[in-house]
Amino acid sequence: MxxxxxxxxxxxxxxxxxxxxxxxxxxxxxxxxxxxxxxxxxxxxxxxxxxNVLARSLITGRSRIIGLVVAYLENYFYPEVVERLSKALQDQGYHVLVFISSIASENVDQITQEILDYQVDGIVLASANMSSELAARCHASGVPIVLFNRLQDDERLSAVTSDNRGGGRQLAELLVSLGHRRCGYIAGFEGASTQRDREKGFREGLEAAGLALFAREVGNFRYEEAQAAARRMFAGSERPDAVFVCNDHMAFAVMDVLRFELGLRVPDDVSVVGFDDVPPARWPAYDLTTIRQNVDHMVAETVATLMQSIKEGEGTARRITLDGALVLRGSTRAKAQTGETR
Amino acid sequence: MxxxxxxxxxxxxxxxxxxxxxxxxxxxxxxxxxxxxxxxxxxxxxxxxxxNVLARSLITGRSRIIGLVVAYLENYFYPEVVERLSKALQDQGYHVLVFISSIASENVDQITQEILDYQVDGIVLASANMSSELAARCHASGVPIVLFNRLQDDERLSAVTSDNRGGGRQLAELLVSLGHRRCGYIAGFEGASTQRDREKGFREGLEAAGLALFAREVGNFRYEEAQAAARRMFAGSERPDAVFVCNDHMAFAVMDVLRFELGLRVPDDVSVVGFDDVPPARWPAYDLTTIRQNVDHMVAETVATLMQSIKEGEGTARRITLDGALVLRGSTRAKAQTGETR
DNA sequence: ACCCATTTTGCATACGTATGAAAGGCATTG
DNA sequence: CAATGCCTTTCATACGTATGCAAAATGGGT
Incomplete structure (x- = not known):
């Protein structure tokens, strides 16, 4: 007692x-x-x-705690990140203190302050961005920061991302090669670098084939908003024949609208591609063509960056970009046919 | 620097x-x-x-850290729990230290030791069970423990669960009322109390109608194993006309096998019901009839239990059972027809 | 202006551990 | 046998904060 x-x-x-x-x-x-x-x-x-780890920390100045800021676990990419990252850090004798930031994310600075109160040895930002003022403070405190799956202008911040631009381009090339000419894009949250880079790459890929975006709507990375975006995009008589949805999570919403509300067949009437390769993407109900983000690899680089910064002090920021692999599945039509579809 | x-x-x-x-x-x-x-x-x-929160903890004896042990975030029930619980605790000025336990889960004791090293003010076990020896140690250390979504024999442990038995019975009654007579069951991990209670309730419900389980397989809460279980269950010529899958996560796997491997229609050929009501259950691709676990309510009770134990010292264990609501969707056939289906 | 009640402030110490410096122990060497 | 060196051990102190206690300051009432 x-x-x-x-x-x-x-x-x-x-x-x-x-x-x-x-x-x-x-x-x-x-x-x-x-x-x-x-x-x-x-x-x-x-x-x-x-x-007593806490008393020990007081002396050594190391808490063996890593702060993780994540916005929403609704997108199943992030639970995977939490799980793998936590495991990888456990293996190094570190543990993860979780902070959920509202999607509004204007409180990220406040949250990061709370993190610093715990004398964490490092911070992983897997969601919204922080003010560069706060970044400066962390830098001053000697607390290394790694941006996970996002980039920020501040040159001092380390970051681990996939090649979002290259991935977007690959998807454009794929759709073009399949004969699609009316390609739509459903965007994520406009403030996110992943969103911007994927869109940029996709547009570049289309332009290389002499095409432009046929339609564009915004889904803000949310299932419901992506549904609404899909409804708007397919409301008119001139419909896209292919859609790149900025991440898998929203792609599921789009496929559901196309199939169950509009009675369209995927991929026969419309091809759909996503980004991330979260587990449901390979479930037969969706069977989604997508770009795989190698979570294990990203986590490994994140941990390596943290460990190095903790041990040797943060030198120059490491910006690591990992290639994503195109995963061909059933949400895109098979190669063969290559002519006009109109 | x-x-x-x-x-x-x-x-x-x-x-x-x-x-x-x-x-x-x-x-x-x-x-x-x-x-x-x-x-x-x-x-x-x-x-x-x-x-400095850590230095403060040394004096006050309170770290404002709650340890959370969770096994696998692959089942999308748990990411929701992590998010809601973390948010709710943040509102109380507490934060969550995450520990991922391998599903093997024989290392839960070791992990819990590591948690205690951090002088946590409380522990939430959302996955595997701990040895009662360790439970005794926590009790001795004055660290309150709350089992989330599972029960254990040890009477000293507080627990928050849904009425799994009642939910199982409700589902049995539903299937019976829809005219099903050949009801199969796909079990989760046999060591889990949720699995046992749901099965028990389901069997009771069937028995009340003079029926017995028509078939039974084990899916261990894993997508792939649930697929295999479904294949086995529907291999013979005498097939079930309804299946209760112990949780939604596995139910998706079962539906995928039925539809895309066996060419069966849900619900026309087979009704499928699950348990949890995770987000994909309401996505049109699955549209799964299930029992809703009210995560917000469960989290609120968990937090309340923790706060009370921290403040007043753990008195007698609180065992809270919350009702789950039946959510009727499209994976079960409509009421009307009530006769034999053979 | 004085006194008492109340609030505010500072002093000292404790929380549980790590670690540099000094002291002790032991064996090896000349 | 004394001297030397190395490995162990202890002593003392520091980490950054909270808090009981005594001292000081404040304020109100007459």
Whole structure:
């Protein structure tokens, strides 16, 4: 009922050694003699002693906590990130303190302040962007920051992303090669770099084939808004024959509208492509052609960046861009036919 | 670049007051005069001072950290839990330290040890179960534990669950009322209380109508294993005409197999029902009849239990069971027809 | 102007640990 | 046997904050 906090002093007393000896026993990289080590081990075991990480942090200046800011887990790309990142950091002896930022995301600065209050050793921003003022403060405090799946102008911030622009271009080339000429685009949240880069690449790919966007709507990365966007895009008589939706999550919404509200067949009437390759993309109900973001690889680079910055102090920012692989599935028509579709 | 840690002493010096005054200014419930408050505010602002939560914890014995253990975020019920729980706790000034336990889950004890090292004020177990030995240790340390969406024999553990048994029974009654007589069941991980309770309720519901399970397979809460289970269940010539899948996540897998591998129509050939009401359940591609677990309600009760235990010390364990609502959708046939289907 | 009640302030200490410096132990070497 | 060196151990202190206690200051009432 009451708390029976066991401290290193209790262990020391029972083992008949000093508190420092106990501390040394539990600190990797230090040495104690076989004899006292055994005494300490036994005493610690008997009392159920484990070092207090918080008190340790106070001395070492390292909390072994990484702050993770993420906006919405509704897009199933992020749960995967949370899981993999958390596991990868656990393997390094770190743990993840989660902060959910409202999508409004104007409170990201406030949230990041709260994170800093915990003396985290690093921060991963997997959602909205932070003010460069705050970035400066983190830099001043020596807390490394890694942007995950987004970029920001501030040159001092490290970032890990996929090649969104290249991915967008690949998708454009694919649709063009399949004979599509009326390609629509459903955008994510306009403030996001992923959105901008994917759209830019897609437009470039179309232009290379002498085409321009046939239609464009905004879905803000939300399922419901993407549904509405799809309804608007297909309201007129001149419909697109292919749609690139800025991420898989919204692509599911678009496919659902096309099939179940408008009675269109995918891919026979309209091809749909997405971005991310979240698990449902390979479920037969959607079977979505998309660009795979290699989460494991992204996580590994993120952890490596963090560990390096923590150990050696943050040198110059690392900006890592990983290639995404085109995954061909059933939401795009098969190659063969290549003529006009009108 | 180097870290310029600002402490309460720095602020005190600049403001021309004592360190205690600064501490008091930042501690709710204490009082300082208008005049010094203003001096401190100004000095703190100038230096960018914020109290060190970790140092504070050392004194107060409260870290304002809640440990959350979760096994797999692949089932989209849990991302929702993480998001809502984290938000709700943020509102209370607490934050969530995430621990991912392998599904093997024999390392839950080890993980919980790591959690305790962080001096957490409470623990939420949203996945596997812990040994009662460890539960005893937590109890001894005065760290409250809440089981989320699962039960365990140990009477000292608080738990928040839905009425899984009642939900299972409701689904049985629904299927029976729709005229189904050959009801199959696809189980989750056998060690989970949710699995056991849902199956028990389902069987009871069938028995009340003089029926027994027509078929049973195990999917272990995994998409792929659920697919395999569905294939086995529908391999013979005597097929079920309805299936209760222990959670939505697996139900999607089952529907995909039925429709896209076996060419069966849902609900015309087979009715499918699930449990949880995760977001994809209401997407038109699945449109799944299910039992809704009210995550917000569950989270609220979890937070309330934690806060009470933290404040007043854990009294007797609270075991809260919330009703789940039946959500009728298109994966079950419409009422009308009530006769034999054979 | 004085006194008492109340609020505000500072001093000192404690929380649980890590770590540099000093002291002790032991064996090896000349 | 004394001297030297290395490995262990202890001592003392620091990390950044909260808080009981005593001292000081404030304010109100007569």
């Amino acid at each position: 009451a708390n029976e906090k066991v401290t290193s002093n209790d262990v020391a007393r029972l083992a008949g050694v000093s508190q420092s000896a106990v501390s040394r026993y539990f600190t990797p990289g230090t040495s104690v003699s076989k004899k006292t080590a055994e005494k300490i081990r036994a005493a610690a075991e008997e009392l159920g002693y484990r070092p | 180097a870290n310029e840690k600002v402490t309460s002493n720095d602020v005190a010096r600049l403001a021309g007051v004592s360190q205690s005054a600064v501490s008091r200014y930042f501690t709710p419930g204490t009082s300082v005069s208008k005049k010094t408050a203003e001096k401190i505010r100004a000095a703190a602002e100038e230096l960018g001072y914020r109290p």
